[in-house]
Amino acid sequence: MVRHDVVVVGAGLAGMRAAIEASRYGVDVGVVSKLHPTRSHSGAAEGGINAALGNAGEDDPQKHTFFTVKGSDYLGDQDAIAVMCEEGPGDIYELEHMGAIFSRTDDGRIAQRPFGAGGAPRTCYAADITGHVLLHVLYEQLVKSGVTVYEEWFALDLVTDGERCVGVTAWDLVRGGVQGVEASAVIMATGGLGRMYRGTTNAYACTGDGMSMAWRAGVPLKDMEFMQFHPTTLKSNGVLITEGARGEGGYLRNSEGDRFMFNYAPNAGELASRDVVSRSEQTEIDEGRGVDGCVLLDLTHLGAKRINERLHGSRELAMDYAGVDPIEEPIPVRPGSHYHMGGIDTDVWGHTLMPGLYAAGECACVSVHGANRLGGNSLLETVVFGRRTGAAAAQDVRRNGSGGVFSPSAAAIAERSIGRMLDKNDGERPHVLRQELADAMYDNAGIFRSAEGLEACKAKVEELRERYDRGVVVQDKGRDFNTDLIQAIELGSMLEMADCLVTGAIARTESRGAHSRLDYPERDDEAWLRHTLAFYDEGQVRLDYRPVTITEYEPAVRSY
Amino acid sequence: MKSSYAYYPGCLASLSQKELDTSTRAIADKLGMTLVDIPGFTCCGAGDVHEARPEYYLHLNARILGQAEQLGQDTLMTICNVCTLNLRQANAKLQADPELLQRVNRNLKEVGAASYSGGVDVRHLLWEIAEGDGYEKLKQIAEKPLTGIKIAPFYGCQILRPSRLLGFEDPDRPQSLERIIEACGAEPVDYPSKIKCCGFPIVLARAEVALGELIQPLAEAKEAGADAMVTPCPLCHLSLDAWQSKASREADMEFDLPIFHLAQLVGAAAGLSYDELQFKRHVVKAYPVTDKIYQGV
Amino acid sequence: MQVTLKIERYNPESDESRQETFSVDVVEEATLLDVLDVIKDEVDGSLTYRKSCRMAVCGSCGMRMDGAAVLACKTPMRPLVEAGEVPVISPMGNLPVLKDLVVDMEPFWAKFRAIKPYLDDGGEEPPVKEWRVQQEELDRVMTEALCIQCGCCVSECNSMEADPDFLGPAALAKAARFVNDVRDRGGKSRLEIYNGPHGVWDCTRCYFCNQRCPKGVHPRDAIAKVGAAIYQEGMHSDGGARHAKVFVKSTHQTGYLLETHLVPETVGPVNAIKEIPFALRLARAGKVPNPLKPHKAKKLDEVRKLNKLIESQEQATLEAANAGPTRPPADPAQAKESE
Numbered sequence A: 001m002v003r004h005d006v007v008v009v010g011a012g013l014a015g016m017r018a019a020i021e022a023s024r025y026g027v028d029v030g031v032v033s034k035l036h037p038t039r040s041h042s043g044a045a046e047g048g049i050n051a052a053l054g055n056a057g058e059d060d061p062q063k064h065t066f067f068t069v070k071g072s073d074y075l076g077d078q079d080a081i082a083v084m085c086e087e088g089p090g091d092i093y094e095l096e097h098m099g100a101i102f103s104r105t106d107d108g109r110i111a112q113r114p115f116g117a118g119g120a121p122r123t124c125y126a127a128d129i130t131g132h133v134l135l136h137v138l139y140e141q142l143v144k145s146g147v148t149v150y151e152e153w154f155a156l157d158l159v160t161d162g163e164r165c166v167g168v169t170a171w172d173l174v175r176g177g178v179q180g181v182e183a184s185a186v187i188m189a190t191g192g193l194g195r196m197y198r199g200t201t202n203a204y205a206c207t208g209d210g211m212s213m214a215w216r217a218g219v220p221l222k223d224m225e226f227m228q229f230h231p232t233t234l235k236s237n238g239v240l241i242t243e244g245a246r247g248e249g250g251y252l253r254n255s256e257g258d259r260f261m262f263n264y265a266p267n268a269g270e271l272a273s274r275d276v277v278s279r280s281e282q283t284e285i286d287e288g289r290g291v292d293g294c295v296l297l298d299l300t301h302l303g304a305k306r307i308n309e310r311l312h313g314s315r316e317l318a319m320d321y322a323g324v325d326p327i328e329e330p331i332p333v334r335p336g337s338h339y340h341m342g343g344i345d346t347d348v349w350g351h352t353l354m355p356g357l358y359a360a361g362e363c364a365c366v367s368v369h370g371a372n373r374l375g376g377n378s379l380l381e382t383v384v385f386g387r388r389t390g391a392a393a394a395q396d397v398r399r400n401g402s403g404g405v406f407s408p409s410a411a412a413i414a415e416r417s418i419g420r421m422l423d424k425n426d427g428e429r430p431h432v433l434r435q436e437l438a439d440a441m442y443d444n445a446g447i448f449r450s451a452e453g454l455e456a457c458k459a460k461v462e463e464l465r466e467r468y469d470r471g472v473v474v475q476d477k478g479r480d481f482n483t484d485l486i487q488a489i490e491l492g493s494m495l496e497m498a499d500c501l502v503t504g505a506i507a508r509t510e511s512r513g514a515h516s517r518l519d520y521p522e523r524d525d526e527a528w529l530r531h532t533l534a535f536y537d538e539g540q541v542r543l544d545y546r547p548v549t550i551t552e553y554e555p556a557v558r559s560y
Numbered sequence B: 001m002k003s004s005y006a007y008y009p010g011c012l013a014s015l016s017q018k019e020l021d022t023s024t025r026a027i028a029d030k031l032g033m034t035l036v037d038i039p040g041f042t043c044c045g046a047g048d049v050h051e052a053r054p055e056y057y058l059h060l061n062a063r064i065l066g067q068a069e070q071l072g073q074d075t076l077m078t079i080c081n082v083c084t085l086n087l088r089q090a091n092a093k094l095q096a097d098p099e100l101l102q103r104v105n106r107n108l109k110e111v112g113a114a115s116y117s118g119g120v121d122v123r124h125l126l127w128e129i130a131e132g133d134g135y136e137k138l139k140q141i142a143e144k145p146l147t148g149i150k151i152a153p154f155y156g157c158q159i160l161r162p163s164r165l166l167g168f169e170d171p172d173r174p175q176s177l178e179r180i181i182e183a184c185g186a187e188p189v190d191y192p193s194k195i196k197c198c199g200f201p202i203v204l205a206r207a208e209v210a211l212g213e214l215i216q217p218l219a220e221a222k223e224a225g226a227d228a229m230v231t232p233c234p235l236c237h238l239s240l241d242a243w244q245s246k247a248s249r250e251a252d253m254e255f256d257l258p259i260f261h262l263a264q265l266v267g268a269a270a271g272l273s274y275d276e277l278q279f280k281r282h283v284v285k286a287y288p289v290t291d292k293i294y295q296g297v
Numbered sequence C: 001m002q003v004t005l006k007i008e009r010y011n012p013e014s015d016e017s018r019q020e021t022f023s024v025d026v027v028e029e030a031t032l033l034d035v036l037d038v039i040k041d042e043v044d045g046s047l048t049y050r051k052s053c054r055m056a057v058c059g060s061c062g063m064r065m066d067g068a069a070v071l072a073c074k075t076p077m078r079p080l081v082e083a084g085e086v087p088v089i090s091p092m093g094n095l096p097v098l099k100d101l102v103v104d105m106e107p108f109w110a111k112f113r114a115i116k117p118y119l120d121d122g123g124e125e126p127p128v129k130e131w132r133v134q135q136e137e138l139d140r141v142m143t144e145a146l147c148i149q150c151g152c153c154v155s156e157c158n159s160m161e162a163d164p165d166f167l168g169p170a171a172l173a174k175a176a177r178f179v180n181d182v183r184d185r186g187g188k189s190r191l192e193i194y195n196g197p198h199g200v201w202d203c204t205r206c207y208f209c210n211q212r213c214p215k216g217v218h219p220r221d222a223i224a225k226v227g228a229a230i231y232q233e234g235m236h237s238d239g240g241a242r243h244a245k246v247f248v249k250s251t252h253q254t255g256y257l258l259e260t261h262l263v264p265e266t267v268g269p270v271n272a273i274k275e276i277p278f279a280l281r282l283a284r285a286g287k288v289p290n291p292l293k294p295h296k297a298k299k300l301d302e303v304r305k306l307n308k309l310i311e312s313q314e315q316a317t318l319e320a321a322n323a324g325p326t327r328p329p330a331d332p333a334q335a336k337e338s339e
Helices: A013-024 A062-073 A078-098 A132-144 A211-218 A274-286 A304-310 A312-322 A379-401 A409-422 A428-445 A453-468 A482-507 B011-016 B018-031 B046-052 B056-070 B081-096 B097-108 B125-130 B134-141 B176-183 B207-223 B234-242 B244-251 B262-269 B287-295 C034-041 C078-082 C105-116 C135-145 C158-162 C168-179 C187-194 C208-212 C219-232 C239-253 C259-274 C276-284 C299-321 C331-338
Strands: A002-009 A029-033 A147-151 A153-160 A165-172 A177-190 A227-234 A251-252 A295-298 A329-341 A343-345 A358-359 A530-537 A540-547 B004-008 B034-037 B073-076 B121-124 B150-153 B228-231 B260-261 C002-011 C016-025 C061-065 C067-071 C088-090 C097-099
Touching: A002 A013, A002 A147, A002 A165, A002 A379, A013 A029, A013 A132, A013 A177, A013 A379, A013 B244, A029 A153, A029 A177, A062 B081, A078 A132, A078 A379, A132 A329, A132 A379, A132 B207, A132 C078, A147 A453, A153 A177, A153 A211, A153 A409, A165 A409, A165 A482, A177 A211, A177 A379, A211 A343, A211 A482, A211 A530, A227 A274, A227 A312, A274 A295, A274 A329, A295 C034, A304 A312, A312 A329, A329 B073, A329 C276, A343 A358, A358 A379, A358 C239, A379 B150, A453 A482, A482 A530, A482 A540, A482 B046, A482 B125, B004 B207, B011 B018, B018 B034, B018 B134, B018 B262, B046 B081, B046 C219, B056 B073, B056 B081, B056 B150, B056 C208, B073 B081, B073 B125, B081 B121, B081 B234, B097 C299, B097 C331, B121 B125, B125 B134, B125 B176, B125 B262, B134 B176, B150 B176, B150 B207, B176 B262, B207 B228, B207 B234, B207 B244, B207 C158, B228 B262, B234 B260, B244 C208, B260 B262, C002 C078, C002 C097, C016 C034, C034 C105, C067 C208, C105 C168, C135 C219, C168 C187, C168 C219, C187 C219, C208 C219, C219 C239, C239 C259, C239 C299
Parallel strands: A002 A029, A002 A177, A029 A147, A177 A358, B004 B034, B004 B073, B073 B121, B150 B228, B228 B260, C002 C088
Antiparallel strands: A153 A165, A165 A177, A227 A329, A251 A295, A295 A329, A530 A540, C002 C016, C061 C067, C061 C088
């Protein structure tokens, strides 16, 4: 049993930024993470982080706000978006002061490049390893802060006392055994859930565990049906090739050699919004103008020098995982699930509807991305809202004192449940269900959706949930470093989150942002300019809705 | 193999490891290699100048390469691992960056030294006789095969790693010394630490750590039944030979392993005598093994 | 294609080690990590290893293949299958084994924490906006910044095998990242951390770290950069630095290394005296050159002039680096300074 004022679950960019900020308020902070912090998926982000610094021409936060609102297909909450865009520059400068190694302009300022649908060059970057650079600079600051980190502890359940969140239970992966982690404030920062799809850019660890914990404890999840598909992922294993490749001037070509994007987005071309590009690519592929199920990302005209300086990481990935040197040949790419716009419902300070529970980063939904996220805004969200959430949690603790009562039996209950999992010997192996889920989601809840496909997917998910509840077989019966057990638990999270996603998708009879319905191809603001809320209702998904906050920009036609 | 080389013996072979230089010249003769001395050559800087004064190291090596070029040689031959890595690394940097080469040459010109245009390749003797026509020539001259002698090869670090700068053979599974041992009629002995470090760079500043490293190849070679060891590097030779007694004390094990320089191994197989190869300059007496070689004892 | 692996397993509960052979069918593009996943899913769920990103950026999956550390996710299996090889997979070296291919990374992270792994701003107020830093200045740390802390360099470190307390290539490469960052004001006090008994001078220069690093960090080169900084700041207290000084002085005086000076100057006069019996043994074999008649290179004046010329250039570079980062012209703190 351990105790801290503020406990952060997840140690990626958002989690670490929250922990660092909270510690600045003098409260005692603990971080629980199923991975060592620098293994977090934030490190895979490549292309950059947006902020209206104005280093590549005139810019201001209002422009950034507008393009983000438009990019969200008007589902983003405009007050939240304005906060993110206003505070962004300050957060970028702070990262630089911490030591972040941003690429520079000729006069030594932070360089910025164009990114999809941004309208202006606003994306700050560190070559094409921005996520890696930021993740490591925050880990350095985390070490400096002296905050306690419980690494390789897998958070299992939120513990509540009926009124508020009082902590979590966690499985100590290294030593085995359930630990109680008591807190006055818990910040969820557990990232996304791409692994429920076949063909994802996400790491194995992205399984939606934090969202699942919050949902099961009664906190609603918002806009779950909105899953972003990144246009340029590799066929062999889904690995991401950064949007920065297009930002640096790369072209997308079909089998006929045409830069087809100009047929779909006459102005923005390759730098249209991600959902637009992904749909365009998929259409080209479906209509027979693909090459082996892919389109071609052509960087050959950029030259070796530019590629080695700015896109060195992408080149390595293309060579390692696609067998192609982008200096010589185009890279075959196709859309892959990448980022989840939905998540735990929060306000602009990271509060959820449950006192004592907060959320930030990809696992949260403020909403700043609405129905579709702009490239470069996710890294921004993690630091802005990581900071704000850390501050809010710390200030709440200082103001309100310690929380409620952490039931002494919470850990024992979790222990028994794990024991039951380990005892099961006959039944299915988790990977069988995992593969069926991934295929069903890719086939029917992917880029193009329809009622028929979604209903089939829902039925499949429900069937898989039933099979899972009957018990899957964990072959590793040991308590030391049991990754077989962890993978089985992660599967459970993914099945629940898939249910929330598909249920929301079935209900939303319109196309907006990344949610594209073949049977409802138009956006329907009258009926659907609202957030979906998915509640836990005795194991089932119950939907409700909430209006979108519109301040400046009335929804307009969205074209690029 | 070339017919002539700019010959770079390095510091140790010129002084404390003089037997290496003597043996090299003797076998070069047999192999039909002309070794052209470089009149104004200096130390390559070893790992120490390379680390502490990287710019100075670069210039020292550029000057050496420039001198080789001036002699009309396109290949410089080394007989030391450290010299090989140092010269090859400087060479690679200069050949890849014309602006850098220009800047270095400006400095060289200022002090009156010959400039370098990037036209020299650096090769260790080991590479020249481990394959191709050099290997054929080696087999030809090995008239007195070292039959029945078990030799454990010790590569040392800087003839193998980093392989992108050296690149002669697989750094984890090298075979050049084994091939040469076989060509000389002896039996190569395999053991895991043959590619690990002898500890020489820190044998003075961190004696205990160095001995901890040095013990491994000696003990393993001994346990694998070796009569002697051979190495292409005079620094490794110093460690294995001059420091063998210290390693022995530290490990509480008798090694009694004579250490051959590569050139001595080849020389013995080519019929050169104990004195011609200056075996008496070894700290660990070579004669248990050299007796076997020269007297068939 | 069919892949066969031998895996060194370890079960902490029974304290049992054994080697197990597995053969599975995988796709042509499969990496070592993919093979492990298939084995874990379909054959033996207790096979334990770390993984996350599968794209060589998180650093989780370091392990040995035939004794050489690699990232499992970056190791394609096809070339091995085509060569008919059956590799032996084992955990990384120089770290305690927890289970199967999982090592205890805590000693690794402890060394990371020990090198002051964060920017030292010297307590100075930062500018309102970003420090003005030239791309070439930041390029000096970009190589070390590529490090993903995977441990492959540490796995085969020869010094660490002989001295487990050696800070090691990963921690020292991280140190270099700060030493050469113009925004770091840690100066000599930072360098002192790396100048101790288990610091840079412990490195045996075996270059295994450079050879193994999957990200092109070249840790040995980074260690050398820290060594250079320590040396050029005149911090010559350690025998390692004094050892280097002998090389520099000798090449200046004679063009060659004066081996006889190495021992007394490196280990100090007292220890040198203790080494007299050793030295005598070497002398008997003729290994001690005549200290009174040093061997001198021809055209020595070229070398001496070169040394002095480069030294002045190095000083200039050092001063520029120590001057610290530049404030933006309109920064309020800048205005205060110039008042």
